[in-house]
Amino acid sequence: MELRGLAEALQQLFPGHEFYSVPRVLPRPGKEAEPFDQSNTYRVSAAPIEEGLKTNRTTLVQILAGSVFPPGPRAADLALVLDDLELFNLDQPEVVVEAVRSTVRAHLNKQAPEVARELGQCLRARASYHLAVPMTESWLFADPRGPINSGAPSAEAVRLKPGIDPEQFETEDADYSADTGASCAQLLDRNRRRHENRKPPWVLAPQPYPWCTRERHPKAYLQWLLRDPEENSCTRWKEGKQGAESLRKLDWSAALSNPNHCTWVRALVDDLADGLGEPFPVPGAAVQCAPLTSRKRHGINAVLRNL
Secondary structure (H helix, E strand, O other): OHHHHHHHHHHHHOOOOOOOOOOOEOOEOOEOOEOOOOOOOOOOOOOOOOOOOOOHHHHHHHHHHHHHOOOOOOOOOOEEEEEEOOHHHOOOHHHHHHHHHHHHHHHHHOOOHHHHHHHHHHHHHHEEEEEEOOOOHHHHHHOOOHHHHHOOOOHHHOOEOOOOOHHHOOEOOHHHHHOOOOOOHHHHHHHHHHOOOOOOOOOOOOOOOOOOOHHHOHHHHHHHHOEOOOOOOOEOOOHHHHHHHHHHOOOHHHHOOOOOOOHHHHHHHHHHHHHHOOOOOOOOOOOOOOHHHOOOOOOOOOOOOOO
């Protein structure tokens, strides 16, 4: 979704600048580009990672560092990682942020002193890490037309908890909460033929955390809103298609219209505006940013522009 939609969405905000997404695997004949794996799809631990262990997070930090260093015409003016916080970590964003900070420090510590000094300066000046809370799909519910742009039948079909901040996403839809997939004809037939017991994607496996439910899961709700019993997965919604298309069409003014909502998104937009030398691009939208990922003055503990 982000690989195919985020650069164009940001281009709307800052039309005088060029944005591009970096894939994990470049496109080749017969194959599309592939995104990086998310690094928070499990309960992130505050414990330091084992030295030399390669993880999705260490890979992201290496790519981020390589985007801004060494300085030169091929280096990005600004580089940012956008990572989903995920429901597993909804109660502990500070742990995720500290894990990233520790990974950046570990990457710097592996360099020769002179390289570490110069790389550290580049990272603090031109690199950022931001969180989509709980995932980028929540942004689509901040824009009243976001679900419709994704293919939802109507705005009336979307039933969220009244007044809810999209970054604290929660549905209030009895039909969605009760749907077990009993009408998913193609999926059920496929299960019978293959002797499987696959569930539609909105039927989530039980988790030990009370907030890990379908009611708190924006992607699962989009999948349900676009349910289709003739599809093998019982939904027409796909991240790289409907998700990317609706992200490209995101109405930022609408998404940021409530000054008390979407503070993690605001932190990203404010950081970009500062790095590009531009004012905050949404007229009348007060800048109230999530403190953990807001841009920072370069203190002795800073490792990135905003961490």
